[in-house]
Amino acid sequence: MMEAGEAERGILNMQKLSGAQILIESLVREGAEAVFGYPGGVTLPVYDILYSHPLRHVLVRHEQNAAFAAQGYARATGKAGVCMATSGPGATNLTTGLVDALLDSIPVVAITGQVPQALIGRDAFQEADTFGISRSATKHNYLVKDVREVAQTVHEAFHIAVSGRPGPVLIDITKDVLLGKTSYSEDQPMAPLRGYRPEAEPDEEEIEQAVRFLWNAERPYIYAGGGVISSGASRELVRLSEILEAPLAHTVMGLGAMPSEHPNFISMLGMHGSYAANMGITECDALIGLGVRFDDRVTGRLDKFAPHAQVLHVDIDPAEINKNRRADLGIVGDARTVLQRLNEALESTRESLGGVRRRERLAWMAHIREMKRQHPFTFTPSDEEIKPQVLMRKLDRIAGGDAIVTVDVGQHQMWAAQLMRFNKPRLWQSSSGLGSMGFGVPAAVGAKFARPEKLVMAIVGDGGFMMSIPELGTIAANRLPVKIIVMNNNSLGMVRQWQELFYDRRYSEVFIEAFPDAHLLAAAFGLSGGTVADPADLDRALDTAFSDPGPYLLNVQVTPEECVYPMVPAGGAVSDMIMEPAAEPVGAAAGD
Amino acid sequence: MQQLISLLVENKPGALMRVAGVLTSRGYNIESLTVAKALDPTLSIMTIVAEVGETGRDLLIKQISRLVNVIKAVDLTQSRAVRREMVLIRVYVEGARRAALLTEAQIFRAHVVDASQTSYMIEATGSPDKLDALISLLRSYGPIEVVRSGAMAMARSKHNKLPVPYFSETTQAG
Numbered sequence: 001m002m003e004a005g006e007a008e009r010g011i012l013n014m015q016k017l018s019g020a021q022i023l024i025e026s027l028v029r030e031g032a033e034a035v036f037g038y039p040g041g042v043t044l045p046v047y048d049i050l051y052s053h054p055l056r057h058v059l060v061r062h063e064q065n066a067a068f069a070a071q072g073y074a075r076a077t078g079k080a081g082v083c084m085a086t087s088g089p090g091a092t093n094l095t096t097g098l099v100d101a102l103l104d105s106i107p108v109v110a111i112t113g114q115v116p117q118a119l120i121g122r123d124a125f126q127e128a129d130t131f132g133i134s135r136s137a138t139k140h141n142y143l144v145k146d147v148r149e150v151a152q153t154v155h156e157a158f159h160i161a162v163s164g165r166p167g168p169v170l171i172d173i174t175k176d177v178l179l180g181k182t183s184y185s186e187d188q189p190m191a192p193l194r195g196y197r198p199e200a201e202p203d204e205e206e207i208e209q210a211v212r213f214l215w216n217a218e219r220p221y222i223y224a225g226g227g228v229i230s231s232g233a234s235r236e237l238v239r240l241s242e243i244l245e246a247p248l249a250h251t252v253m254g255l256g257a258m259p260s261e262h263p264n265f266i267s268m269l270g271m272h273g274s275y276a277a278n279m280g281i282t283e284c285d286a287l288i289g290l291g292v293r294f295d296d297r298v299t300g301r302l303d304k305f306a307p308h309a310q311v312l313h314v315d316i317d318p319a320e321i322n323k324n325r326r327a328d329l330g331i332v333g334d335a336r337t338v339l340q341r342l343n344e345a346l347e348s349t350r351e352s353l354g355g356v357r358r359r360e361r362l363a364w365m366a367h368i369r370e371m372k373r374q375h376p377f378t379f380t381p382s383d384e385e386i387k388p389q390v391l392m393r394k395l396d397r398i399a400g401g402d403a404i405v406t407v408d409v410g411q412h413q414m415w416a417a418q419l420m421r422f423n424k425p426r427l428w429q430s431s432s433g434l435g436s437m438g439f440g441v442p443a444a445v446g447a448k449f450a451r452p453e454k455l456v457m458a459i460v461g462d463g464g465f466m467m468s469i470p471e472l473g474t475i476a477a478n479r480l481p482v483k484i485i486v487m488n489n490n491s492l493g494m495v496r497q498w499q500e501l502f503y504d505r506r507y508s509e510v511f512i513e514a515f516p517d518a519h520l521l522a523a524a525f526g527l528s529g530g531t532v533a534d535p536a537d538l539d540r541a542l543d544t545a546f547s548d549p550g551p552y553l554l555n556v557q558v559t560p561e562e563c564v565y566p567m568v569p570a571g572g573a574v575s576d577m578i579m580e581p582a583a584e585p586v587g588a589a590a591g592d
Numbered sequence: 593m594q595q596l597i598s599l600l601v602e603n604k605p606g607a608l609m610r611v612a613g614v615l616t617s618r619g620y621n622i623e624s625l626t627v628a629k630a631l632d633p634t635l636s637i638m639t640i641v642a643e644v645g646e647t648g649r650d651l652l653i654k655q656i657s658r659l660v661n662v663i664k665a666v667d668l669t670q671s672r673a674v675r676r677e678m679v680l681i682r683v684y685v686e687g688a689r690r691a692a693l694l695t696e697a698q699i700f701r702a703h704v705v706d707a708s709q710t711s712y713m714i715e716a717t718g719s720p721d722k723l724d725a726l727i728s729l730l731r732s733y734g735p736i737e738v739v740r741s742g743a744m745a746m747a748r749s750k751h752n753k754l755p756v757p758y759f760s761e762t763t764q765a766g
Contacts (some may be wrong), residue, residue: 113604121756131606132609135606135609135610135613136613136617140659141606141658143605160660193661194602195601195602195659195660195661195662195663196660290691317654317658318654318658319651319657319658320652320656322650323651444708
């Protein structure tokens with residue numbers, strides 16, 4: 001006999017719910033903890049449910065920032081971030097954030113409202129072809145025109161977003177579907193996807209080949225990216241580097257997978273990579289690419305990239321193997337699974353094969369460490385101006401390799417990537433592939449909601465910050481204790497750098513004039529903030545900012561004309577780095 | 593050179609847009625594209641002919657394959673496959689040459705599907721080369737209008753076959 005409670009629940013489970021209710025219940029069922037969104041006409045039925053629902057909604061100040069905040073949440077947790085917008089302009093505003101998530105393989109589920117079906121195609125108020133527009137902005141997208149499909153679609157969207165190579169999925173739902181009713185039970189079974197098989201298992205032969213390849217290498221080099229972080233393979237990655245006694249460089253997306261303080265770590269490679277990382281990849285004879293896509297900002301001129309190396313490429317997306325650089329051995333699979341198998345096989349053959357080239361490998365590692373020692377990141381010190389590199393080193397000491405750091409795009413991003421330590425994955429958040437200015441502040445908002453116990457700082461440039469000012473409203477309204485550090489060089493520094501180096505110093509439209517007074521701007525939102533320009537005041541200003549229990553906006557005036565070095569000119573070989581003339585190591589000069 | 597791609601996709605809204613999008617976003621021009629429901633009405637079969645350089649072909653197949661709605665994509669460019677196309681041709685021809693035209697059309701196993709005092713409409717199927725030859729022959733009779741279906745293809749070998757479920761009357765009856 002059924003208990004009374006169970007019977008009641010059974011009836012409750014089969015009751016008819018509206019599409020909007022089913023949407024929210026389905027989000028909860030898929031594990032959503034927060035929705036970053038902005039309401040509008042056609043999503044009114046959803047917001048009416050949210051009015052009295054425990055699911056947390058964070059009201060952002062612009063839909064683009066809803067998508068960035070969802071990414072901030074996703075990058076901090078590995079779970080899908082959820083954002084929501086209304087039809088038309090709401091949906092189009094989300095688009096940049098979705099393309100951004102697509103290029104960096106970040107799981108995001110975006111919900112957009114659509115005009116009622118009867119109005120679709122009639123140029124209705126706030127109608128846009130969201131399904132068409134988002135096709136190339138997402139991993140997959142849906143237009144839901146039947147209330148009975150809402151639950152299944154949400155389930156599929158989360159599955160697609162987080163599985164395989166993660167990415168954004170958009171669900172466009174018409175208003176009549178949100179208002180329509182159907183029966184809903186939270187344990188109704190979900191149909192499988194027919195065309196989507198994201199998981200691949202490496203076969204035994206591939207692992208054996210890889211093991212022979214690795215033990216035969218005299219100069220192995222590990223090049224690891226965002227795929228290692230997505231798959232949670234940090235421990236396995238470090239293990240591989242230790243077994244092989246091989247140097248390891250990260251892409252911008254990979255930072256934190258191997259602790260920055262690990263002796264085998266040689267920092268970032270590519271356009272603004274370290275000398276050791278770029279020379280190492282040029283000299284190596286075995287390149288192990290893990291969860292990377294041989295991006296042009298990494299490889300520079302392709303035919304001069306790792307010219308002496310045979311390549312082992314591991315990626316979960318078969319379309320990445322042989323895309324830019326031919327792999328001598330390509331393994332399709334999840335980085336963690338492949339590395340576990342590989343490490344096991346390497347351990348078990350270490351005695352028989354591990355010694356064959358060990359002497360060469362140790363000499364190679366010593367050579368790499370010597371390059372790292374002789375060519376650290378450098379800068380030209382100053383007593384009069386705050387040098388951006390000094391600022392990054394001081395922020396690094398505050399972060400201690402354990403804070404969540406979000407950045408925008410440009411010079412500050414590269415200096416932070418070079419000079420800050422990340423001793424765990426999912427601490428560093430950067431719009432790496434799309435390079436979207438205005439990413440850092442909203443991403444910090446999302447990250448803080450995801451990890452309230454963590455110190456979260458957004459390090460942004462003055463240009464990108466101007467794009468993010470509305471989010472001071474979100475931060476103020478939620479009393480969200482994130483720290484915003486503006487590295488202010490009164491210009492679009494990276495564009496200015498290119499104009500300096502390649503356009504004969506013809507500085508065209510790169511000076512951000514009329515930057516607001518940070519103290520007054522913060523105060524206008526009811527926040528604390530200030531500006532520091534004198535190097536003698538920097539420590540005190542940072543102390544004020546970080547000892548404040550609440551949010552803080554600190555504007556740091558740095559040397560206006562400063563270039564990021566080393567620099568590989570676009571299309572150049574990575575070994576042809578432009579080094580900073582007559583400079584000192586950053587570490588010692590910054591007082592480390 | 594032209595690449596011939598055979599595709600099994602879910603018959604869902606947007607599937608065609610997604611596949612075409614992979615080609616167009618990479619700047620490839622689609623020469624022809626045919627699509628229709630498979631025997632299982634929840635599936636569709638597409639044949640695409642596109643101008644794709646040798647080096648881009650593998651990547652294109654992989655990028656199409658990773659679409660969520662795509663069940664299988666195969667490259668039939670180099671493999672043994674039957675490739676057929678259909679064409680409708682209206683030829684404006686009058687007088688004594690009308691009889692000669694009909695005789696010549698028979699060489700191509702083309703047949704007349706409509707006729708007026710001043711024109712014939714002719715239907716033919718065959719390999720794209722054969723249809724090219726037919727069209728150029730009929731041009732010599734007078735002005736013509738042509739509608740081509742675009743190529744459809746089916747692999748000869750098991751190796752490249754699309755994994756379409758078999759449908760057999762006998763097993764269904766049983």
